[in-house]
Amino acid sequence: MRTKLRQNITGLLFLLPAVVLFAVFVVYPIVYNMQASTLDWDGVNAGTFVGFDNYVKLFQDPTFLIALRNSAYWIPLTIIPQALIGFLLALALNRGLFASTVYRAIFFIPAILSPVVVGIVWQRIMDPFNGVFTSVGKATGLDWLGGNFLANPQTAIFAVIFVNIWMWTGFSMLFYLAGLQLIDTSVLEAAKIDGAGPLQTTARIIFPLLKSTHLSLLLLGIIGSLKTFELVYVLTQGGPAHASEMLPTYAFQQAFQLQSVGYASTISVVLIVIAVASSLSMVRVFGAGFISGDEK
């Protein structure tokens, strides 16, 4: 019993610094947002308590529903391509290939760039009047390149997703590169001795062994998708007519442009709830070991 207690204390001591930082900088903002979400408040003058009115209003707000739908597109359409391309790049660049470092840097640089720069540049690329795609399309006869991607409400969100994939695939690659280092090479040697081809080794051995990397990417991808802000803001400002709105862009607009901090906080709280709920459902699907660390 006593050793158990002492072990508990050791564990808690290891966690303490993190928990302290956390309690100060994360818990208070959440509490603050929850409280603000019950107010009709402009962020400056005294607010009025309205109970759950903001929540009722939110679930009838068509823009909120569009933002939810866009998140539902965004999650699979960014996570899967980013993971797939990132995985293949990591495999290719993990074998001491000539100029691997250069390739890695090239694929990773987009993630480093400021979203402001990315927004302005991609707008110039996709501008159907005079952009790069249009000019290349005219020169090569591939006219479809000059489409109205960002301006059309049906395609705007997908155009932003496309840019997001370009921006963040390098990050998935980095993850898989780190993950590949955890695989014991003797397992691969053994597979080869057993006569497994490179394709089989990849699909049957490497891919399953990277399970925890896949899951981390999935978790970070879901959360990253839900909180996407800057890229959307600079590329479309959530438009045209809210067609590419995401929850954080809508919250930003409500808080600072429409002076409805209470309503914006409601959106933030719902965002947090959705993120936690989807993380918990991941636990259900992939097993509690992922969270509690009882795996292996």
Add this chain to the structure above:
Amino acid sequence: MIATAVRRRSRLARRGRWLHAVLIPLAVLWMVPVIMVIGLSLMPSSNPETTLFGILPAQPSFSNYVIVWQQNPILLHAANSLLIAVPSVAIVIVVGSMAAFALARLRVPLRGLIFGTLILALVLPMSGIVVATFKILQALGLYNSLLGLVLAYSALGLPFAIIIIRTSFLAIPYETYEAAVTDGANAWQIFWRVYFPLARPALAVVVIWQVMMSWNDFLLPLVTLSSNELKPLTLVPLAYRGIFLSQPGALFAVLVLISIPVVAVFLLVQRYLVNGLAGAIK
């Protein structure tokens, strides 16, 4: 052991030469927007015309870099950025891997709950918490101080670090831990001497992530720093981003300058992504 690994890698590399045929065109396409960013930073305000499908300026010049350099104490701002980024990376690495170690290997009550609440910090969008964070820093007397920013970024970066590092700790066989316990090592020694060094690939990822976050964010320093002497690099572009900004050259020049150190960190750290666990454990 190491020698065979190296031999194996070079053999693999030779067999993979055909990959260049795929990688080169892909890398070129991938770089087009990046080249445009550099191109725009070289576009002089006197001539906004472009060439090569609009990718490059018609008349490139370094004038924007000269303007930016003359109008701002770039080195002072860079020093401030370093004073924010370096300590926050150090804190996240040490504190994050300690927590990850506890969650992966030590006995901790309510482990699931702790891990679950970590996720909360990942979700918070900066614009939604800036007011509350500001109030905390004020209450702690850390308003207008770089330390306040270091602590805030560390707190926000921790969950990512913990998730990533823990994954890598879990991949280290449990027998390693048991063997160390049998040898009489205490928890701190096992953590610091055995686990921490083995997590290098994961730590490399965390370093890059934390550098990106603490180096690039501008909302928090904008709001919490009032002295000009404390301002980090990221506040410089704001002066070139006015509502009536017609010539983005100077803006792009600053942003290219800001990106260079992050690229350098990436190049430095990425070599830890090639020699991880393989061969090191046995």
Add this chain to the structure above:
Amino acid sequence: MSLRKIAALTGVAALSISLAACAGGATTGTSGGDANTVTFRSWSPIEQTTKQMVAAFEADNPGTKVDATIFNYPEYLVDLQTRASSNTFPDIVGLQPGALTQQYRSNLLPLQDCAAKTWGADWQNKFYPIGIEQARAGNPAGDQNFYSLPILVQTVNLWANTELFAAAGATIPKTWDELTSTVAQLKGGNAAPFMLPAKDGWLRNAVFLQIANNVNPGLVYKAESGTDSWSNPDLVKALDYWGKLFTDGIAQDGAIGLDAYPSAVNQFEAGNAAMIPLGAWWIQQSDPTKSQADIPPLSQGMSGYEPFLFPTIPGGAADSQFVGGIDVSLGISKDAANPDLACKVLTDWIAGKGGQKLVDTMNDIPAVAGLTPSSFTSKKQETIWNTFVTDWLPQVKYSRYFDDPKVDQAVSDALAAIATGSQTPEQAAAAIQVVSDGANGK
């Protein structure tokens, strides 16, 4: 950091958080600070110009210091809100008339006494009438205070690239029919005849207000205040004409995805567009204080440009109407450490030596009449400046803004919906009406 220190810090943190103000409270208190320093935060004028204004003031008032920070508008809104709720409100703030000024009204000092003390009892006559009218927009009934004073004003209008017009033998269109025929005449080259950067909500609304006032002057504001309806046929017609910009091939392809700054103006300045809707502030491209070698040829001395009003609409007003208003106004914090000094800075920047520095850069049109730039770089530039200052601005009657941010948003959403074909003008009018009713408490 030792564990004990961390534990102590946690205790302090927990305590302070429980003491700190919670969400929803109105904050009052002193910002304190040094009596000889004035802090200023705004998104405009641009930083380089602000530095000159600060230097001018400090040179005239030895021992004083102005601490100015200029940054982008969206971030400025975040910053201002944070400061208002944490007793760190700057002494002088940049404001927009209407909603933004009203939001911070309780943090702001009435400025008419400061103005009267500096300029005399008839101070209002110094300003263009539209500036005085807008400065109090949205005040509660009976409240005649000036919580902000305009520093820069503007018209919203169209600009032509005179070189492209001359090359095509085209003339500046005065009516809608002339506009469509001119666009047809200018088509086919590499330049867009009419570049409409409709991604920006502010620009959509500015163009729409020009159209609406040309259809039926002043009606749109009655609809906003609830004394008329958005489904009034004239407003539906105005919405319809906005839509025609897209459906009749006047605007370039992808107009709704193009932002004004920097993408569209960059192309206009490179000679890739014959017409563009902007405003008086475009004259800042020819800033006489800048090294002229850094200015693109078209912009040097405004050599390639000509401002003109939005063409008249068939069946509407006989002449094009003047639409415009305050670009930036300034307010003083109620808690300023030294309100007299802040007043001195503010009035100097509006009409004194600092103001002269601002006008010298032609950042926009000064809010007070009679300030003239120290130098012009061309005759054409001087003519254009005089057109704005003596002919246009005194005549501006109609605002380029809506008073209520929610109506403003609803109109800009509706215009985007029409532009993309997802709403008809009638549906759009109905959608605006709903928001407008809400704003008017119906």
